[in-house]
Amino acid sequence: MSVRILERTGAIRMRTPFGEFSLEAFIVAEGASIDTHLAVVHGQLGDTVPVRINSACLTSEVFGDDRCDCAWQLEETLRRIVAEGSGVVLYHQNQEGRGIGLFRKIQSYRLMSEGLTTNEAFAALGEPTDARTYAAAASILDLLGVRRVRLISNNPTKARALREAGLEIVEVAEVVGAHNPAWRSYLLSKAQDFGHTITLPARTTPVVS
Numbered sequence: 001m002s003v004r005i006l007e008r009t010g011a012i013r014m015r016t017p018f019g020e021f022s023l024e025a026f027i028v029a030e031g032a033s034i035d036t037h038l039a040v041v042h043g044q045l046g047d048t049v050p051v052r053i054n055s056a057c058l059t060s061e062v063f064g065d066d067r068c069d070c071a072w073q074l075e076e077t078l079r080r081i082v083a084e085g086s087g088v089v090l091y092h093q094n095q096e097g098r099g100i101g102l103f104r105k106i107q108s109y110r111l112m113s114e115g116l117t118t119n120e121a122f123a124a125l126g127e128p129t130d131a132r133t134y135a136a137a138a139s140i141l142d143l144l145g146v147r148r149v150r151l152i153s154n155n156p157t158k159a160r161a162l163r164e165a166g167l168e169i170v171e172v173a174e175v176v177g178a179h180n181p182a183w184r185s186y187l188l189s190k191a192q193d194f195g196h197t198i199t200l201p202a203r204t205t206p207v208v209s
């Protein structure tokens with residue numbers, strides 16, 4: 001589907017607990033949909049650029065809901081980018097709930113609290129399990145002059161989409177919140193049901209004396 005960037009704001013400066021970033025908003029048309037996307041940039045972008053494509057997860061990022069590691073992934077990415085000196089986060093607010101939107105995502109959580117798996121919940125709602133596309137991300141990267149990417153992600157679909165759009169992916173770096181037991185079943189479900197590359201340490205069995 002063809003993507004057109006209709007408008008861009010120009011960058012503003014953001015000072016965050018992780019460091020300084022510039023932030024720019026873009027209005028992007030993709031087929032019939034028109035959405036706002038953000039590019040968050042740190043430092044002078046080099047030849048190979050650390051990049052994360054981040055789908056909104058309001059429950060985690062605003063309220064700290066502990067069912068998923070989304071807020072931690074975003075924060076960890078910002079920390080890594082600052083440590084490395086430069087990089088880009090593309091933040092897609094319209095991709096909440098893997099593209100089904102906030103209302104439908106909460107409905108899917110409700111169904112999951114009644115015992116359905118993630119996939120069963122999407123099926124019950126008549127939604128595709130992952131409605132996201134990454135053409136807007138590729139177009140914004142192009143505008144920013146990014147050609148070679150070190151992708152910070154566990155999702156092989158994101159890497160494939162950027163490659164198909166003509167970007168060179170030199171590495172895919174996992175970003176897995178393996179340290180928090182609360183996220184374990186979420187991460188296992190992503191690896192099993194969505195084919196994500198997620199390395200988890202084996203669960204240690206408590207020694208009973």
Ligand SMILES: Nc1nc2c(ncn2[C@@H]2O[C@H](COP(=O)(O)OP(=O)(O)OP(=O)(O)O)[C@@H](O)[C@H]2O)c(=O)[nH]1
Pocket residue numbers: 053054055056057058068070073095096097098099100104105108109118152153154155158190196
């Ligand atoms: N509907 C629904 N959406 C979920 C569920 N769990 C996570 N999400 C959404 O999935 C998206 C996760 O986005 P990303 O952080 O880009 O994650 P990803 O596609 O797994 O890829 P990486 O994090 O890059 O490895 C967010 O939009 C969440 O709101 C769920 O159980 N149901």
Ligand SMILES: [Zn+2]
Pocket residue numbers: 057060068069070071
């Ligand atoms: Zn989440």
